[in-house]
Amino acid sequence: MMELKKEQFHRIEHMLSVDKCNLEIKSVIALNNPGKVYVDNAREPKSAIIWSKGIGGYYLIGEENNPSFVKGLSQYFDEVIIPQSQDLDYNNIEISGTSEIWDDILEMTFDNRAGYHKSYQYVYQFQGLKDQEVKRPPLLDGAEVKRVDGHFLTSDVNNIDFVKNNILEWWASLDLYLEKGIGYCIVYDSKIVASCVTSFMAGDEMESHIETVEDYQRKGFAKYLIYEYLKDCKNKNLIPYWDCMATNIGSYKTAEWHGYKKAFEYPLFTFAI
Known part of the structure; x- marks a missing residue:
């Protein structure tokens, strides 16, 4: 090889x-x-x-x-x-x-x-998004939605590195993300508390990564960011893609609430090194 x-x-x-x-x-x-x-x-x-x-x-x-x-x-x-x-x-x-x-x-x-075990992943897609309405969840008063673009990434907003690090977890550079990806974040209490950015894409398929600061979880921020992300996907005629652990009920229930449908599942094999 x-x-x-x-x-x-x-x-x-x-x-x-x-x-x-x-x-x-x-x-x-x-x-x-x-x-x-x-x-x-x-x-x-x-x-x-x-x-x-x-x-x-x-x-x-x-x-x-x-x-x-x-x-x-x-x-x-x-x-x-x-x-x-x-x-x-x-x-x-x-x-x-x-x-x-x-x-x-x-x-x-x-x-x-050593440490070998087998688990499962679920893959969801949102086929036919362009012909459907995107469900809009409520947003907490005082929360501001910001598009994660070049202007925002050079702003002086508090903890901007939270978003940059989330992008660089998946992309080779911020420039490549700005060229091909999309993203949104929520500013609340004068800082970024959640972000949703493109993690993977190829052809007309796009996957997102959502991250919420621990103290601000369970406030509906992630759900609202997915709504913004899906609107963008709809405008660009993209097929949203979602991959999560079969044990992460909250993740795939969120996908289903937004309209994603299960496409397939696959086993994941793990062993220690």
């Missing part, structure tokens, strides 16, 4: 047409989000490992019936992936497949590792 250069990422675009291809994968291949790609053959790759910096995890995609790739997975993780992950201060590896066959391969390959 070998690592592709960024200008070679397009060589695995043919792998992205599977039914359960996470937006996180697509956004790395589109060079919208930082990540790495490892393949069996640089010229004509059949199978690949994708690393997403933002999500902090790995994905398998491509041809499952690739004996040399599958046989070498465990060794490649031991020799390359795990050392690189440890350099990033990861305590464990999180990895998902993009088909039931990849899921079986992952289970057989890593189920003997």
Whole structure:
């Protein structure tokens, strides 16, 4: 196996047409989000490992019936992936497949590792948003909604780094976010208390990341920011995307309240390093 250069990422675009291809994968291949790609053959790759910096995890995609790739997975993780992950201060590896066959391969390959366990993720999408009304929740008196654009990011508002850090958790730079992403935040008590910014995007799909300062949670701020975000997606004819843990009931119930529909679920495999 070998690592592709960024200008070679397009060589695995043919792998992205599977039914359960996470937006996180697509956004790395589109060079919208930082990540790495490892393949069996640089010229004509059949199978690949994708690393997403933002999500902090790995994905398998491509041809499952690739004996040399599958046989070498465990060794490649031991020799390359795990050392690189440890350099990033990861305590464990999180990895998902993009088909039931990849899921079986992952289970057989890593189920003997320390700390191994299997959990599930839910993926929601908001198809047909352009033909629907966006539900507007109430907003607390005194709260101000601000668009996270270049003007706002250079303003002297208190704790502006809260928003900048949320952006840079997913994007390689603020400039790239400003070019391609959208976002909103709420200013309350003279400071930023919540933000909703694009985390991943590729084609006409866009995912958001919502963060609320702990002391201001459960005040409806996140719900209102999603409303603003969805209005923007509607105007731009985008398909909003939502990915959360199956155990995070509050997250997927919020998505459902806004009109997102469950698209698929997938297993997430974790083991200690």
